[in-house]
Amino acid sequence: MLRGKTITFLAIVALSILLSGCFIILIVVQPGAAMVGEAIVVEIEVQLTDEDANPKCGLVGIMLPISWVVDSVYFTGDVGPDYCIFLPPDVEDCDVGGQIDFGWADSLEVRWPSGPDMEWRVYQSTQSWNKPDPLVEWFVDLFIKMTVGNQNGNFNLRYFVTNAGLDFSDPAVGSSTGLYYDISEGIPITVTGATAVEDEGIIATEYNLMQNYPNPFNPSTTITFSIPESGNVKLTVFNSLGEEVATLVDEYVSAGVKMVTFEAVNNFSGVYYYRMETSTFVVTKKMILLK
Numbered sequence: 001m002l003r004g005k006t007i008t009f010l011a012i013v014a015l016s017i018l019l020s021g022c023f024i025i026l027i028v029v030q031p032g033a034a035m036v037g038e039a040i041v042v043e044i045e046v047q048l049t050d051e052d053a054n055p056k057c058g059l060v061g062i063m064l065p066i067s068w069v070v071d072s073v074y075f076t077g078d079v080g081p082d083y084c085i086f087l088p089p090d091v092e093d094c095d096v097g098g099q100i101d102f103g104w105a106d107s108l109e110v111r112w113p114s115g116p117d118m119e120w121r122v123y124q125s126t127q128s129w130n131k132p133d134p135l136v137e138w139f140v141d142l143f144i145k146m147t148v149g150n151q152n153g154n155f156n157l158r159y160f161v162t163n164a165g166l167d168f169s170d171p172a173v174g175s176s177t178g179l180y181y182d183i184s185e186g187i188p189i190t191v192t193g194a195t196a197v198e199d200e201g202i203i204a205t206e207y208n209l210m211q212n213y214p215n216p217f218n219p220s221t222t223i224t225f226s227i228p229e230s231g232n233v234k235l236t237v238f239n240s241l242g243e244e245v246a247t248l249v250d251e252y253v254s255a256g257v258k259m260v261t262f263e264a265v266n267n268f269s270g271v272y273y274y275r276m277e278t279s280t281f282v283v284t285k286k287m288i289l290l291k
Contacts, residue, residue, distance in 0.1 A: 217264070
């Protein structure tokens, strides 16, 4: 648990409590900086302050860059241990027939807009988060593992906790209904190490991956690709053994014609392959590094 834990490499950020009730975020432990592709772990301590006659599963909202990947949301403490699972917008939460069944991420977006290149994602537990004894303090420790996307910049992440019985339209904090939640302030993290994707300002009509130029090359080459609509794009480089040697793009990319540079200063001469992947398009091409 986070109580009494000595933190060394991670910065402790104490959160102001915006709304008190069943769920209070006491502390968040989040790195202040990370590299592209790095796996980070965010630790959050949540206090359960009121018992509920009808316990419901817990919900965790995360506001993060679109290109990031949430690997797992694990919880332990006086509830758990177990994992939360992703709750898609078109899937009912575990409190079917409650005040909100669908669209938790959309509801968070309306109340706390994420901004450009950011979004809310929601995860729910399969266990109820409830404090059965009013005289005993209960705590939940959350561990959110995420992989940083390919985008440099300063980002403010936010975290939200509640249960599936929440109704955002109920302003009565402290009412007998027990519908409470808490949300953190934006917690900054600086990301570095991303490959620059240059926008050529050309309208794209189809998905395409062009031959790199120059080819053969030493030690750098330019790869051009086009996407007719905005979406997630992954561009990776492999050696002749099929081993991944570089991830050039792994992020949400706006529609158009894009250029990215592959720097092979530390790679050996030989045949390499570069692969572009979107939700509907996958293609691989060959290039040659001659030193």
